[in-house]
Amino acid sequence: MREFVYERPTTLDAAVAAFAGGGEAALIAGGHTLLPAMKSRLRQPDTLVDLAGVPGLSEITRNGDMLWIGAMTTHATVAADPTVTAAILGLAALALLIGDPQVRNRGTIGGVLANNDPSADYPAALLALGGTVETNLGSHDVDGYFQGMFATALSDGEIITRVGFKIPKASAYAKFRHPASRYAVVGVYVAQTADGVRVAVTGAGPGVVRWPEAEEALTASFTPEAAKGLVLGGDLNTDIHASAEYRGHLAGTMLARAVAAAA
Amino acid sequence: MPTTLTINGATAAHDVSPATLLVDLLRDGLGLTGTHIGCDTSQCGACNVLVDGRATKACTVLAIQLDGASVTTIEGLASGETLHPMQAAFKEHHGLQCGFCTPGMVMAGLEMVRRHGHDLDEATVSHELEGNLCRCTGYRNIVTAIAAGAKAMAATGETTHA
Ligand SMILES: Cc1cc2nc3c(=O)[nH]c(=O)nc-3n(C[C@H](O)[C@H](O)[C@H](O)COP(=O)(O)OP(=O)(O)OC[C@H]3O[C@@H](n4cnc5c(N)ncnc54)[C@H](O)[C@@H]3O)c2cc1C
Ligand code: FES
Ligand code: FES
Numbered sequence: 405m406r407e408f409v410y411e412r413p414t415t416l417d418a419a420v421a422a423f424a425g426g427g428e429a430a431l432i433a434g435g436h437t438l439l440p441a442m443k444s445r446l447r448q449p450d451t452l453v454d455l456a457g458v459p460g461l462s463e464i465t466r467n468g469d470m471l472w473i474g475a476m477t478t479h480a481t482v483a484a485d486p487t488v489t490a491a492i493l494g495l496a497a498l499a500l501l502i503g504d505p506q507v508r509n510r511g512t513i514g515g516v517l518a519n520n521d522p523s524a525d526y527p528a529a530l531l532a533l534g535g536t537v538e539t540n541l542g543s544h545d546v547d548g549y550f551q552g553m554f555a556t557a558l559s560d561g562e563i564i565t566r567v568g569f570k571i572p573k574a575s576a577y578a579k580f581r582h583p584a585s586r587y588a589v590v591g592v593y594v595a596q597t598a599d600g601v602r603v604a605v606t607g608a609g610p611g612v613v614r615w616p617e618a619e620e621a622l623t624a625s626f627t628p629e630a631a632k633g634l635v636l637g638g639d640l641n642t643d644i645h646a647s648a649e650y651r652g653h654l655a656g657t658m659l660a661r662a663v664a665a666a667a
Numbered sequence: 668m669p670t671t672l673t674i675n676g677a678t679a680a681h682d683v684s685p686a687t688l689l690v691d692l693l694r695d696g697l698g699l700t701g702t703h704i705g706c707d708t709s710q711c712g713a714c715n716v717l718v719d720g721r722a723t724k725a726c727t728v729l730a731i732q733l734d735g736a737s738v739t740t741i742e743g744l745a746s747g748e749t750l751h752p753m754q755a756a757f758k759e760h761h762g763l764q765c766g767f768c769t770p771g772m773v774m775a776g777l778e779m780v781r782r783h784g785h786d787l788d789e790a791t792v793s794h795e796l797e798g799n800l801c802r803c804t805g806y807r808n809i810v811t812a813i814a815a816g817a818k819a820m821a822a823t824g825e826t827t828h829a
Pocket of ligand 3: 688762763764765766767768800801802803804
């Protein structure tokens, strides 16, 4: 790994200043995407700004119909936190499917949502549940936040502080895990929300997407039977793991499983 | 940059460059070569250590990120000549062949005890081992060893060295 300047600011303002002051800068949270990228020299920042010293970024609160999770909250905490399990069980269950125990002890929700890997899990939950990504500069409604492969509405150096999820009547996530990487080959999050049924799919294409045909079918009947035979269309990935056709079909299977599990 | 770490109970300031991974400080800086590097791509778990009691891949964390933290490596588990019960269980149940993955497996076992307690069923152990690769054993005896080690820890009142 190439050497860099390491900063560990203790306020959000100082983090912003450190990011602006040091050539090509990168924020680091859990480091479980960034450090592998730095080790393979895909990323070579001059300055690394560690968010671990900034207070208040890992609080979990419930406020009316919203569940707020601080950006630095680890996957392990989301999986086990009683406020999360009481409000959105499907979200806690999703966190438990990320990577492995060691990854979950370090990786953070803010890191996943900033990175927006096309196979990551939280993007599906956020897009299906609806909600807000709050940052040092303001807030982004989820409906404009995800902008395709590794792209989001964040500007360079904008820091996610917390993420708000709308608490649904019922929801669940079903994921077909790649057996080696454990990322989603296809993952489907289903939510019965105040605004109707919302379905989001990750892993299948170049970025997380909603699935209007599935939402329509489940609005008519929220049952696994209604999901039967639905095949995801559009621009899907073909790679060494699965063809586009396979992924389209797998999305229907994951959809039926998620509906059956929704609580 | 000076980084204060408590490693296997001893607190000291270590002068590390920012790009130093924890595993490199342990192995190259301190000669604690029990923590292994199997893949270097964050997949295999051979480098697992405990950071403030939580199993962590030492190849995927910078030493400098852990300023003030407590780290337990495989060298920190035994008391003198007496193996920690989790180590003893691997010996007793033939939970290793070449032994390369073993330090990381032992740490994964301690992580399971921390989160699930001393009574671990096979399904839990198998599921929790998803981040640990072994090229030799076929995992059967590792699963048996971890479940037995967890029970033995309850009997001796041994902690996971939080
Ligand atoms: C073996 C392995 C298996 C994995 N399996 C899965 C899986 O199954 N599903 C899954 O979803 N993920 C998986 N991951 C990824 C894991 O969840 C990462 O932790 C996550 O993608 C990034 O979070 P992080 O906190 O580690 O972020 P970092 O690596 O620290 O940062 C990632 C990016 O986000 C930026 N960033 C971080 N925090 C913020 C913030 N608060 N505001 C703005 N930008 C920020 C950083 O600058 C960087 O560009 C896996 C990782 C590994 C190593
Ligand atoms: S060497 Fe760290 S996970 Fe393989
Ligand atoms: S015993 Fe050889 S790798 Fe596990």
